Structure formats: structure tokens, C-alpha cells
Amino acid sequence: MSTQAVSFGPAGTRLPSPRSLPSCSTAHCGADPAGVTRAYLVIISTNLSVRPFDDIKENYMTLSTKMEQGISRGVIAPTLARMTYERLRADVLAGHWPPGRKLLMHELRERYQVGASPLREALNRLASEDWVVHNDQRGFMVAQATQAQLDDLVNTRIAIESLAIGQAFERRSAAWEEQLVLAFHRLSRTPRSVMPDSYEENPEWERQHREFHHALLAGCGSELMLNFCSQLYDQAYRFRQLAARAAYKRRNELDEHRAIFDAVMAGRLDDALGLLAAHYRRTASIFERGDAS
Numbered sequence: 001m002s003t004q005a006v007s008f009g010p011a012g013t014r015l016p017s018p019r020s021l022p023s024c025s026t027a028h029c030g031a032d033p034a035g036v037t038r039a040y041l042v043i044i045s046t047n048l049s050v051r052p053f054d055d056i057k058e059n060y061m062t063l064s065t066k067m068e069q070g071i072s073r074g075v076i077a078p079t080l081a082r083m084t085y086e087r088l089r090a091d092v093l094a095g096h097w098p099p100g101r102k103l104l105m106h107e108l109r110e111r112y113q114v115g116a117s118p119l120r121e122a123l124n125r126l127a128s129e130d131w132v133v134h135n136d137q138r139g140f141m142v143a144q145a146t147q148a149q150l151d152d153l154v155n156t157r158i159a160i161e162s163l164a165i166g167q168a169f170e171r172r173s174a175a176w177e178e179q180l181v182l183a184f185h186r187l188s189r190t191p192r193s194v195m196p197d198s199y200e201e202n203p204e205w206e207r208q209h210r211e212f213h214h215a216l217l218a219g220c221g222s223e224l225m226l227n228f229c230s231q232l233y234d235q236a237y238r239f240r241q242l243a244a245r246a247a248y249k250r251r252n253e254l255d256e257h258r259a260i261f262d263a264v265m266a267g268r269l270d271d272a273l274g275l276l277a278a279h280y281r282r283t284a285s286i287f288e289r290g291d292a293s
Contacts, residue, residue: 081117081118081122084121084122093234093237093238094241098142099142100141100144103142105119130143147287150287151284153232153236154280154281154284157280160228160232161216164225165220165272166269167222167225168220168221169267171220172219172267180212180265181265184215187254190202190208192248199248210233216260217229240283242287251282251286256275257279
């Protein structure tokens with residue numbers, strides 16, 4: 001006997017033929033598993049026997065629940081681990097967990113309100129990126145931040161970003177200039193601190209600051225170089241945040257950015273490179289005195 005599809009409603013009443021409806025094939029249901037909750041109840045039968053509607057509904061709901069649980073395990077868990085990683089990484093970069101600080105699991109669970117599994121995944125990822133250090137005996141701790149590391153970082157940034165800006169000058173375009181003008185305008189209009197009389201990090205300023213430094217280099221045309229510069233920026237951000245409160249209002253960063261911007265827009269490459277190097281070395285010198293900006 002051939003296999004046929006028959007739809008039944010409450011009390012075993014027969015619904016119109018489903019032949020005109022889309023087939024609920026494996027490929028279709030696999031592409032949209034949640035869509036099963038909106039599908040017709042279709043029985044594939046070799047004898048066209050009628051089953052009570054309540055039995056069909058009960059079996060269907062059991063299957064739907066199992067599918068939803070499977071979807072949750074496959075989607076929500078990785079998202080939780082990623083969110084935990086992003087929050088923990090932001091706290092390390094911002095100095096909430098200072099250099100050399102041991103990361104105790106009970107403290108992390110309390111702060112991030114997650115279990116041990118996503119925390120371990122986040123910590124292992126941060127260890128692979130050198131933001132934290134793992135020791136078999138002592139567990140995880142925040143990576144150290146030393147003056148020697150900062151000096152090395154500053155020298156590397158100056159070398160790589162000077163190359164990027166030089167290439168941007170060679171490829172100079174109206175689009176690059178427009179991007180830089182917009183980035184500087186937005187940065188200049190954003191307060192450095194949330195509080196006027198004391199330093200409290202302004203996330204919007206940090207975002208606009210990053211965009212401005214990216215815009216300076218964006219005209220180089222090399223994604224590889226830009227990605228490397230972004231990694232160096234992240235490391236520099238950590239040093240700036242470690243003691244930013246101590247140096248607030250003792251440094252006019254807007255004037256430094258404006259001088260770099262003006263030199264680039266005027267086509268003065270040597271001046272632009274010199275001002276950028278001085279901008280980075282000023283941060284290093286402040287950090288060395290123990291009151292980094």
C-alpha cells in the first residue's frame with residue numbers, strides 16, 4: 001500500500017487534503033526547526049488509520065519541547081560563553097582586575113552571574129590572547145603590565161602606524177579625508193569623562209577615540225596592517241586606563257589630536273608622524289612616573 005499524508009483535526013475530523021501545502025520534508029524542517037510549532041499535524045500512515053487528536057497533540061508537544069531544548073543547548077550556551085568572555089575582557093582592559101591579580105572563581109561567578117563552564121572557556125580564550133596567565137598550581141591571574149612592555153608597545157605602534165600613514169598619504173583620497181574629518185569632529189564633541197570634575201570613563205569617548213585613530217590609518221589599504229594596529233590599540237588602552245584618574249585634566253588630549261589631524265589634512269607627513277610619536281611617548285612617560293593617562 002502506498003504511503004499517504006492525512007491531516008486530522010479535533011475529534012478525528014478530517015481536514016482538507018494537504019497536497020496543496022508545502023511538504024514538511026527533513027530539509028524544510030531542518031532549515032527552520034522552530035517552524036514545526038506552526039505546522040499542520042500530519043500523520044504519515046500506511047493504513048490511513050485514525051488516531052485521537054489528543055494523542056497526536058501530546059506526541060507533537062513532546063517532540064517540540066525536545067527540539068526547543070536542543071536548540072537552546074546549541075545556541076544559548078555559546079552565546080553565554082561569548083558574553084562572559086567579552087565582559088571579562090573589558091574588565092581586564094579597563095583595570096577592574098589589576099595586573100597580577102589572581103582571578104578567583106567564586107569572585108568571577110559573583111560578578112558575572114554565570115557558572116564555572118562559561119568562565120573557564122572565557123579564561124582560556126583570554127589566556128590564548130595573553131590578557132591572563134594560566135598556572136597549573138595557581139590558576140588564572142591577570143597578565144602583568146610593566147614599563148618595559150609599554151615602551152616596546154609604543155615603539156612598535158610608532159613604527160607600524162608611521163608605515164600605515166605613509167601609505168595612506170601615497171593613496172590619498174577624498175573618501176579617506178572625509179572619514180578622518182568626521183572622526184575628529186565626533187571626537188572633539190565628546191567629553192573625555194562622564195564627570196566634569198573627576199575622571200570616570202566615558203565609553204562614547206573611548207569609542208570615538210578608537211574611531212579617530214583607526215581613521216588616521218584607514219587609507220593605507222592593508223587590512224592585515226589595520227588588524228595588527230587594532231591589537232596594539234587594545235594593549236595601549238589597558239595601559240591608559242590603569243591610572244587615568246590620576247592624570248585627568250593634566251593633559252589636553254584634544255589639542256594633541258587636533259595637531260595630528262591638522263598636519264594630516266595639510267599634507268605635512270613628517271609633522272604628522274612626529275606628532276603621533278610624541279602623542280604615544282607622552283603616555284609612556286606619564287605611566288613611568290606612576291600616574292599614567
